[in-house]
Amino acid sequence: MKKLTILCLIILILTAISNVSVSAQTARNEVLIRNATVMTAARGTLTETDILIQNGKIARIGKDLKAAANAQIIDATGKFVTPGIIDAHSHTMLDAINEISSSVTSMTNVRDVLNPTDVSIYRALAGGVTTANLLHGSANPIGGQNTVVRYKFGRPVEEFVFPGAPMGIKFALGENPKRIGANPQPGQTPRYPITRMGTMEVIRDAFLRARDYKQSWDEYRAKVAKKDKTAVPPRRNLELEPMVEILEGKRLVHAHGYRSDEHLNLLLIADEFGFKVATLQHALEAYKIAPEIAKRGTGASVFADSWSYKLEAYDSIPYNAAMLWKAGVLVSINSDSDERARRLNLDAAKTMKYGGVPEEEALKMITFNAAKQLGIEKQTGSIEEKKDADIVIWSAHPFSVYAHPEMTMIEGVTYFDRAKDIQKRGDLAREREMLEKMDINKAPGTGGTAPRIPSEKRIEERDEADRTDGGNRR
Template structure:
């Protein structure tokens, strides 16, 4: 009992200290404590209008108030010396599965009624690691088990804050579609005695989406007629029965919800373009889109964006024709292109994924930076708020100790709405304290095993590329 009491006391002390530290950090960084921040003497990578040397950025009430040299701030302003450092817009990941406690509602082929918003976990430590890589905004998507999946959520990574503060205000709602092997469940045979879930072919995937939009169009017509009759003053009308599966699809038809479609092959990309034209809506982004280079002109003509990998392919049959020049070829054909993570690990180094496109395809420095800033901002409908360093935009910024397209550079500080959410120096300073807290908790653990020496190293067999890809499919990245 004494050891249990000691453990409880240690836990209470730990959480009290953590809560005080977070409260202090929160009060120090909120706009009420410092309404102005002045970043001085930086190399500013604006993305929208080139690179500015020895330049200041004045932040006021979470917005970029001024950009120029020798700017002045109020006496109470926070001053950040960025001499010999680089400032770029916060990185935007247009395809993320971070901070979710569930990813696929795979029981039906059309699950447009489910919402990622309902399963967001603001304590996911991957969020902090992404902040340490300069990432500030995520497009958190449903998985790809369904021809029409769940509703997405665009968030700002305000780690340590309540979930309500994560939601990106005013971001257009979106939804996840999926084409190809995943929705037809190529690698998921039915259980013994159970029928295989429809669809099982690419033809079936197309029919599933067409059937859903046919029903949505009829549903919209019923509600339009009902509202028209109300407007004419008719009485005692019975409204149509609400259908939560069809309402998000009606929003697509009305241009109020963005479509983000998982895809790989050129034929399925063209199929969805034709189907969208048939029902009168636009695909906002093709996700993964590894064969986009084959149909880049058609994607550009449709007006869709493409969010792809830099050089990740060959992990399953439909990804075999991926090439590292994909992003650059689509850019040259006029497609709005971003590179995304689809991985909590890759999300920490999207700057390097963008830099690869200078090697594979010869993109300029600004074009490469756009792949992870302004382009994904457009794809998510938030480019009026973030994605470049311009007066009036949100102060979502990453400060680097070197050029962000260099493998030798690291993030020194990440700000969102002018508040510091990652500070490398504070991180380093707190590590000893965290080690002491861990040791204290371990000592108080009643069932703690006796101390032993390090376990002998066990040689690990080398895996083939196929085995590695199979592991990813079974238990790692959910959306490939």
């Protein structure tokens, strides 16, 4: 009975939270956004412009567009429209981030630990984020496989996964993998590597093994092709299969790192094995090796201006994004944080101040460029006809500090609507009051059943592999 009550409670709360978006799921086939300032992130900014959305796609962009009689009409006079923000580095909705037991965990995939009810998803939507690259943590030189999702809060988890997004994997260099090795849990032995020397060798060793593994399959397939009946298939190796996919150019490498020398060393390993690193993640010193990065066509996904929170972030400068952009590197700005994800628009704005990035290029750093880095730019990342209608309507210019999103849509369906959110708050407050009066929720010593121990959610900041924060933060 008690369990049932708790279950009911949880369901009630979840329904309450998701109320706003669930009710928005029944969107009509046509949506017309009228008279907005449209920042396309591809073809400039269009004033007093309409956007017609049909079946989740942007059907037309222009003036005085007509819609079907039953279309949802949104008057966006005085408001700004941008593509949905794409967060190229996130751990939102992951129930686990690091498989720390091994230095190479390429067999794991964050797809297995997605939690579609994480309230951080809704809060990110309320900050204009529609798409995120969910990455394994940075505990291992070679981490797990990533998953690109759209934040369809309130929908089943399989609908979150971005269809057709290329496969990827997380690598990590520097302090985080070192620290995990050097600081084992009580009773455990240190894990190799504990230096930057070892980190590079772990990666090199994994690719050498992958090359041998590929060779064994190539030979087997050659024998099969020749109808050689003695051919015996090699045993499948789930650790090395993703590594072979990297060598074959089928899997994107997203490499966490801070110091420029170690990122450059990874680029040299990639040269050695003949693949391209898709993105350098964080890359706070990338400005020191901008030409080397640009030459290889590797992207960089950076923080706008975080620095000094650890030694390897001490040479981070807010001009980084602008300097990389000037050198011709494809740059995105990410959050790596449930909190920061809500204000990526302001992070993009900062690149205009630090280094003079033009407005549209700044906007691309949280939209189109991120889409390109993740290989989903044909579907999303800009406001262009035939693309998916992943759209944010802002109260003011999105780079103004006073702006907030009013609506966030994915494929034409509204997943965040500030007006409705505010409207529902009274209901939520009443529901909360009702729940608090229930026997199980009575305060201790007032005759109720002993309550569950309430848990306070911790604020997740960056993907520190452990909780090292100098021991001084609140």
